[in-house]
Structure formats: C-alpha cells, structure tokens
Amino acid sequence: MPVLVVKDGPGPGTQVPSQLQRIPIPLLSPTSDCTGKTVKGRVVHKGPLVSMGEDNYVLKTVIQEVDSQQNMSLEHSSINIILFGVLAKDYSESVSQGDMLLVTGFSVGNSPTAQKDKLHACNLQLAGDDAWMYVWPSTVSLRASVPRKITSPASTEVTKAVKVVKYTYVPLSDLKPGVVVNVYAVVTFFKQPFRTKGTDYCSTLKITDQSNQKVGCTIFCDKLEEHPKIFKMGDIIRLHRVKTQLFNGAISLLTSHGFSVVTFDGMVGSPVVPRTSSESFKFGEEDCQVVEALRTWAANQSLVPAQPCVPLSAVQPKTYFDLTCQLLAKAPVDSSCTLLKVWDGSKCPHPLLDVFVEPNTLEGCPTLSKDMANLTANVLVYDNHVEVARQFKPGSYLRIYNLHAVPGASRLPSNDSGQSDQTGHLGFHLHGGTSYGRGLRVLPEDSPDILDLKKILETFSESDINDSSMFEVWSTPPESFGTAPDEIATERTCDHTVEQVSLAEVKSRSPPQVFHVQVQLKSYQPQRLYQSLKLFCHKCKTIRDVPDDVTVEGLFSEAQKDVGPCNNGYWTLVLPLPREPPSESPSQTLTLLMSSQLMGNGKAQELIFLMGATLEETCRIASAYSNIVPVTSPQGTMTPLDLSAPFLFRGTKRYYGCKQCSQLKVGESLGEGVEVWDEKSVADALGVQLLQYGLLMKLELQDGTGFLEALLWRDAESFFHVSAEDAAADQEAQDRVQETMDRLCPPGSSTAERPWMDLCLSAYTVEENGQRRACYQICHTGTRGTNPHTHPHATPRDT
DNA sequence: GATTAGGGTTAG
Numbered sequence: 001m002p003v004l005v006v007k008d009g010p011g012p013g014t015q016v017p018s019q020l021q022r023i024p025i026p027l028l029s030p031t032s033d034c035t036g037k038t039v040k041g042r043v044v045h046k047g048p049l050v051s052m053g054e055d056n057y058v059l060k061t062v063i064q065e066v067d068s069q070q071n072m073s074l075e076h077s078s079i080n081i082i083l084f085g086v087l088a089k090d091y092s093e094s095v096s097q098g099d100m101l102l103v104t105g106f107s108v109g110n111s112p113t114a115q116k117d118k119l120h121a122c123n124l125q126l127a128g129d130d131a132w133m134y135v136w137p138s139t140v141s142l143r144a145s146v147p148r149k150i151t152s153p154a155s156t157e158v159t160k161a162v163k164v165v166k167y168t169y170v171p172l173s174d175l176k177p178g179v180v181v182n183v184y185a186v187v188t189f190f191k192q193p194f195r196t197k198g199t200d201y202c203s204t205l206k207i208t209d210q211s212n213q214k215v216g217c218t219i220f221c222d223k224l225e226e227h228p229k230i231f232k233m234g235d236i237i238r239l240h241r242v243k244t245q246l247f248n249g250a251i252s253l254l255t256s257h258g259f260s261v262v263t264f265d266g267m268v269g270s271p272v273v274p275r276t277s278s279e280s281f282k283f284g285e286e287d288c289q290v291v292e293a294l295r296t297w298a299a300n301q302s303l304v305p306a307q308p309c310v311p312l313s314a315v316q317p318k319t320y321f322d323l324t325c326q327l328l329a330k331a332p333v334d335s336s337c338t339l340l341k342v343w344d345g346s347k348c349p350h351p352l353l354d355v356f357v358e359p360n361t362l363e364g365c366p367t368l369s370k371d372m373a374n375l376t377a378n379v380l381v382y383d384n385h386v387e388v389a390r391q392f393k394p395g396s397y398l399r400i401y402n403l404h405a406v407p408g409a410s411r412l413p414s415n416d417s418g419q420s421d422q423t424g425h426l427g428f429h430l431h432g433g434t435s436y437g438r439g440l441r442v443l444p445e446d447s448p449d450i451l452d453l454k455k456i457l458e459t460f461s462e463s464d465i466n467d468s469s470m471f472e473v474w475s476t477p478p479e480s481f482g483t484a485p486d487e488i489a490t491e492r493t494c495d496h497t498v499e500q501v502s503l504a505e506v507k508s509r510s511p512p513q514v515f516h517v518q519v520q521l522k523s524y525q526p527q528r529l530y531q532s533l534k535l536f537c538h539k540c541k542t543i544r545d546v547p548d549d550v551t552v553e554g555l556f557s558e559a560q561k562d563v564g565p566c567n568n569g570y571w572t573l574v575l576p577l578p579r580e581p582p583s584e585s586p587s588q589t590l591t592l593l594m595s596s597q598l599m600g601n602g603k604a605q606e607l608i609f610l611m612g613a614t615l616e617e618t619c620r621i622a623s624a625y626s627n628i629v630p631v632t633s634p635q636g637t638m639t640p641l642d643l644s645a646p647f648l649f650r651g652t653k654r655y656y657g658c659k660q661c662s663q664l665k666v667g668e669s670l671g672e673g674v675e676v677w678d679e680k681s682v683a684d685a686l687g688v689q690l691l692q693y694g695l696l697m698k699l700e701l702q703d704g705t706g707f708l709e710a711l712l713w714r715d716a717e718s719f720f721h722v723s724a725e726d727a728a729a730d731q732e733a734q735d736r737v738q739e740t741m742d743r744l745c746p747p748g749s750s751t752a753e754r755p756w757m758d759l760c761l762s763a764y765t766v767e768e769n770g771q772r773r774a775c776y777q778i779c780h781t782g783t784r785g786t787n788p789h790t791h792p793h794a795t796p797r798d799t
Numbered sequence: 800g801a802t803t804a805g806g807g808t809t810a811g
Binding site for chain 2: 189190191195196197198199200201202204205206216218220245247248252254320333336337380382383402404406429430431432433434435436437438
C-alpha cells in the first residue's frame, strides 16, 4: 500500500527517496511539473472516508506548509488533497490530524472550493500506483490499536511495531523537586526570548493550571525558533521533559535534555492549532481535550490582568501597554536605537510625535497621509530589542509588549508654568531590558488578532480623517493643487455638453437631470467584486445575485435524486460515462439525451441534455460540447433543473433563466427552424426567459464640496471595458475590473493619492415605500485604461 | 559540557 508510516521522530528511519524534489505549497500551480516532486505539510483537516462502491473511496484532507515564512498568507500555504481509491481508505486508517505528510505522484488541479474555503487555488489529486505518501505520525499512542504493516517504496515488506509513547502530564501542585516531567498549563506571564550571558536565549514564564498552583518556568535554548511561541497571556502551553527544581522555597521548571514545547491560543472556541516549528511533535485528540479543558477553566478565573492590548485610539500618555500593529517602515537611529513606524488603523486622540530620519535610511514606505492623519505611531526601540527589530520586514504584523507612551520633550519656554510637557506629542519607547515582559515579536498573519487587524486596515477609509486640519486640503479644488490634475482616470463619452458642477450643486438640484462632475472615489461596494455580478430580467426588471458554486452544487445533487427513465420523444443515450476522477455523486448512471428531431438534421451534438451529473461533471462535459442543458426527470418527465441553477452551459459560460417569467416547454418539438444554437435560441426552445449578466456597484464620490453615492449599473460594462458575461466566466475579466478599482482607489491610499475622474451623472427619482428620493447613476463614462478592452455586448437597461 | 535566570518598568 502506498501509505508509508515513517519511523517515529526525526531519526534515521526516514526513507523518502533523496532524488525527490520538494515544491513549497504556495508555489504550486496547475502548470507545475509534478514528476519527481513532493509536497509536504501538516495535516490540519481530515475529511471522512466516502465510499463510492466496492473498493472505491474518496477522501478530502488539507495540509499546511510548515516552513512557510511568517509573512506568507494562510490561503496560499494550505491546500486541499483529494485521495482516491484504496489510498483514501489507507489514509483514513493511518493518518491523523497533526501528522506530517509528504506526498508524491500527485497531479495538480484547480480547486473548485477555493472561493469558499479560501485555501490554495489548486488542489492535489492522488490516485493509482504512482501516488505515494509518507507520514510522520504526531500521536502514536492513539494509533496503537491499529497494528500497521509498513511497506517500503521498493515493496520490501517490513513489519515494525509502532512505538507506543504515552505522555502523562503532572498537575503543577503535584510537582516534586528533582524529577523530569511533562506539564500542560496556562501562561500567566511571559517574556519573549532574550539573550543570556551564556550561550542560549532564555524565555521566562509563569504558568498555572486547574490545581491553581503558580509555577515559574525558565527555558534555555540556543535556537530562537525552538522557544515557546507565546503571543499573549492566557495562551496554553505544553512542556515535555522539563525538570523540577527548588528555588527560593518554591518549585520551578527548567528545560532538560530532549525538551520540547507546543503552544495554543487560549481563547475558548478557537481552533486548537499547535504552534511549533518542530516536525516531529506528537499531538492528537487527547491534546485537544486537555487544551479545551484548560481554556474553559481559565475563562472562569481572573488569571490575565486587565487587557494590556490597547489600540492607538485608546492610548493614555505615560502608560505602558501592548500594541498590535503593522510595520510601515523602519530606520536605524544609532547603534542602540531603531525607529519603527507603525499603525493599527485607529486614530490616536493625542497628537503623535514625528521622528525625522534621513529618507535614505528608511526601509519601507510610510505614506505621508497616515502621518498627516495622525495614524502613524513612531516607536523607538532600544538596546536589546534592536537586534530583534532588525529581522522585521515592513508590511509584517507585530506585537510590541510594554510599550511606553511618552509625551514629547518639546517643552515650552520656562516662563510657561512648567506643566507644558503635558501638551507634547506622543512618542512611544520600547525601553531596554525585559522587565514586565518588555519585548516585541512578529505575529503570524493567520492569528486571530491579526485577522481582525487586517480587516480594520483593509476596510480603512479616510472617513475619519477629514477633521479641521485636513479640511483645507479637502476643500481645495483640484486645479489649485501643486500639480495639475493631468491624470484624469476616466473620460466622458456622452455627446451633450453641460457645465461641470460641484457635488454640492448636484445635490441642490432636483432630478431628472444630467451633470458633469470631477470627483475622486472615496469608497465602493461591494469590496468583493464577484458580488457585483448580477443577473437581470428584461421582462420583470428584477435583479438577482449569481448563485455561488456551493448553492449550484446543492441544486445538482438535489436533482440527482429525481433521475430515472423518461420519455419525451428524445433519443436517449445512456452512457456509463467514466466517472473519473470518481466523483462524490451516488453511483448512478450519467445519461446523455439528444433530440431525435435534431438527429434527423445531423445536428444532435449541438444540443445535449445531461441527466444525473454533478456540477463538476457538467462543467467537464460542457467543455467538449457546445450546449449542455442539465435536466432531471421527476415523475418520468424530463425537465430542466430548478431555475436557480444555470439552465445552460456553453463552454465556461453559464446561463440562467428568470423563475418568474419562464414558461418551460421541454418535451415538445424542439427548435423548429433554428439555424444556430446559442443561449438565445436554447432559451427560446425551452421556454426560458434568459437573464442577462450585469455589474452593479455603489461608488461613493467626493470633491471639495461634499460626498455623493452613485450607482454604476447601466453603463458599467463600458465603464470597465469588460462584458459582465465574461467577468462571470473568466477570472481575467474579473481581474480587469479589480485593477480598475485598484487604480481609482488604491488599497490603503489617501485621498491625495487617488486620481480624479470626469463623470457624467444621471439623476433620477425612485419611489420606495411611498417616499421619493434622488438616485444617481454614472453613465456615458469609461475608464482611461492603458489597455482598453472593448466588448460589443449589450448593456442592461435602467431599473 | 556547563552556563545562562530565577518577572516586577527607562530614565533615551
């Protein structure tokens, strides 16, 4: 069998052939050459074994790159693996979450769930004899009941008893001096590793557990990455092979030979993800239970002092606090001081000190706007912390512990009453030493606090910064800026001439009217551009969302239940189509149906009805035929699926019908006199009211005089030079829309950095609940691209 | 192969 359990631990039993070359997960693409290549990662998810019939199984699992750099985003370092056949069964029985896995002989495909699960855009598929897996078990004891035969790649059978290691954990109150133990505990105090006078780095901790005993713990290790990864008080720690020692009349813990440590987030309900750099640590179901028990217990104690983490918006002068932030730039000041420019997206109520450094010494690019908007905090890092800060790269996410908020030394003249430093600008000092846990570290991008911070930074708009100091800049008309607005990002294509007016003017006049304005983009919705794709019915004028793949998959599997023999005057071709790779569908036959009428004209292949297929199979078959209509047969009558699903697949394009306005007529004579089968003639033949794709966005516009919300709908396609239908099927077209928005509104940009747009605005009234209100739409305007793509598609009508 | 530190604010 091709699952190979490698000997416990990192010892010499590793038998992975040395000629295999490893590809880092983030670098995998569908075009990767996979021969002789391996992929390695930790199993972070293991799905159930799905039986597809005799000796035919499917199993989905997710592995995560272990060696990924801290700046690497989670979505690219975790990848789905689909296992087929006996391999799936074997995997199911021999691999657990937390194990290290190395695979070879795989193929790379596009992951159909990438949008949903936010993992790697590709998946790995393993089937057949060429596929091999090497497993480094993390918990051996749990698997002791399953005796395993281990087969080497050369098929020489060797049987080895798997070593059973059962760890016992001692409550902290039961510790006796002079023994080596394993413990599980909650961290109540910690220092990031610091250099000792000896050869190692030292981490100093205080920990406790349900016995309520508090124990000091000192970890010596010369490798920084082997120190516990503790991010905040309340984190859970597991220590293996620490020795007890009596010091000052109390038990303390000290690293001993073979020491290892794993840590976990301490929040109740968050995923139990071990934090370690070790590939050979052991971790299983029992560990999850211990971690969760400790979390629950700790949640009811007051172990952690009042929240030391404070955003810049809540910082009090002269206090010490922990700051979670993003590094914008850094610069060495002198041998014992480094400047870090950071922000956390919140605005400090106190003016922030600016620290001037020579521009050529600055690494990274702080934008001036963040300084002007009082968003950039200048952190001076001293002495022992300089060495740590040297490793940081701008863009990374940091936590700085015990940061001192110091009002600036810009004392007013002494004839003032002497209290003047209170009004100084706030600077931040990370003083030398490690008292109170003083220190700093990079946090991985996937840690919960960083995900929160990223959300804030991403959705950060300039709305908070139009205070009085900024107002002058805001209300300055574009012409009077130092540089002329020579780069206008859009141009009007209307043939009327009306005078350009301000937004304030626009709002003061009543619709209907047409305006020309020159504005900047303040914000837009939706931020996820695929959500701007809509379906429009010309008949009933309704707009609906394009359903996501999960919804469509559901409709397809629902339809599979109703599959059976049917007779509609179609020539039926029951094809035991090879379901390869074996799909998740029940073992039903795939049925292709063709029109006997079309058969007579020799055009049968141009319109094919497909019954019993999954979405994925339909897509695959659609790539080979021009028109695929998925059908089902409740009560023996062939009919298209529920119209929430696409009624037609043409290549990569999907077409939808209006539920309200369609009058299905499948089964009758088909397409008399139809010359060309396209979405329109198929819709006509089936009685489907075809829905048209459109792009709908809400743009918030600004000029010096005010703000205005305007829709982009009727002329959205010509605005982006993209057809909505293409955008629905084609990532490249979607990317073009994204690129345009990024140009008009660069992520994280200030107003000053955004280009101006010449727009033609149409004002009209809509009535909602008896209330009339003015609405605005951008029309007759196109972006000036470097690369205009014009599409002759029709655009949706006014709503 | 032993040693390091053993929480409890810099002083810029």
